[in-house]
Amino acid sequence: MTERIYLDNAATTALDPQVLDAMMPYLTTNYGNPSSIYSYGRESRLAVENARKTVAKILNAHPAEIFFTSGGTESSNTAITASIRDLGCKHIITSQIEHHATLHTVQFLQQTGAKVSYVRILPTGHIDMQHLEELLSESGEKTLVTLMHANNEIGNMIDLHETGNLCRKYNAIFHSDTVQTVGHFPFDLRNTPVDFITGAGHKFHGPKGVGILYINENVKIKPYVHGGSQERNMRAGTENLYGIVGFAKALQLATDNYETDSNYIKGLKLYMMEQLQKDLPGITFNGDPTGRSLYTVLSVNFPKTDKSEMILFNMDINNICVSGGSACSSGIEGSHVISAISSDPDAVTVRFSFSKYNTKDEIDTVIKKLKGMI
Ligand SMILES: Cc1ncc(COP(=O)(O)O)c(C=O)c1O
Incomplete structure (x- = not known):
């Protein structure tokens, strides 16, 4: 079996060994429940609160x-959900x-009575900001922009x-899914107009299995998960202690090495673009890969042929991990994102996504294999 090449880092990434080291004590000896009042619990509580402080400092939040x-x-x-239920938003x-x-959350809330508008997407895959302003200015009701x-x-x-x-101008609540950017770009939340x-x-x-929700201090919502008083009554359930410690450590490492890692990964993406254009005629890229774009993601369209239709299958056989569109939908149904932006609905789309652990040699191998497959 050839060695695995993992180019699906937008789906998930390998655990950094330093993160595992930081988590280990909480997976083994320090297993006290952070809600317990004796010393063993208090030590766990301290670990959670230190993690929170680390995360807040890095994101410049409280x-x-x-x-x-x-x-x-x-x-x-x-x-x-809280924007509709607690903040009076009637329009999303x-x-x-x-x-x-x-x-799917928006669609669920639509069924319960919320009005929903979809902002236009430009051919580059960017949001049409003029249309967003039109929608906001015409909205007669309190609005959530997500x-x-x-x-x-x-x-x-x-x-x-x-x-x-723009949201502030029209008194709208603003939620942004930053799952692909937290840990990949600097944030300064105290000076960013986001709720x-x-x-x-x-x-x-x-x-x-561990994440964060930043809630701007000016926004007051009720819990989504009900139960105990964890997370200051906002999110019930015994804390994912080792996960929380690992989250903070990973964010710390990502922040410390941001310049080096982001430049390195961007270099890999640009190298892959060059090699694809040189060796595989007819391919195109989705979105705005050299513009306002993640340095970690490259979405490639291969013209539809009997051979290109088998790319994902052949990549897997060659032990190369990539996604067709999104990891969440790959193998089940076509991508709703590519469907919304594509000018060639028949093209075969492959998403390559990179991390600090990838190398140029791996990209050379993938290009060589791709040439054989097409
Ligand atoms: C943009 C974006 N939002 C949300 C999610 C969901 O995150 P999780 O799987 O941690 O719940 C993902 C993960 O695929 C994602 O890429």
């Missing part, structure tokens, strides 16, 4: 604005290219400040 959750999905569900503006964590910071399938990014300022953002540890070499 620790009281950071809530630990089970990941991006729960965080977005909480923020969007979103886009057709959001992650299902957002889209637009993702970076799209997990094509990499396109919105300008958080521009979008947030809710989200994060998931497994997207930046942290553990799975």
